Amino acid sequence: MNPCVFLDRDGVINKDNPNYTYKVEGFEILPGVIDALKLLKANNFSLVVVTNQSGIAQGLYTQQQMQECHRYFQEQSGHVIDHFYFSPYHPSVTDSLLRKPGTLMFEKAIARFNVDIAKSWMIGDRGRDIIPARKLGIKTIQIGDEIEEKDKADFQSANLLEAANIILSGI
């Protein structure tokens, strides 16, 4: 069984954009992110992105545009991410357990990467990132302070590098 760090995408690995991020030109990798991921990888964590991309269901951008952003990130980071799970759904079009706070993206990764839940973490910046992880018994870290009190994570950090250090301080 493998320890895994689940990662939200927008606001965690790239700068969040209220108008959606779907062009490579607008895909701004946050400071320290690549170093943080390499550090976790070097400590044997699988790295899996779980991201809601409802702009696809809403017709705002295509799956191909999203994939180009993911390809770009992989090139920049030396292919550090093991897999990007994405949910293209939006409740106004089709609801799905794949959409966070649903747990299905996590469950797929747990099966595929033989994840040891007790040694795994979720890092996100919204309540909907924290809720499914908590339901599955995965420890949580929130980036920033945008999360409502009731959904607060186990730990809080300013950025991904700080989050990686929280994780590594416990092993």
Ligand SMILES: [Mg+2]
């Ligand atoms: Mg986010």
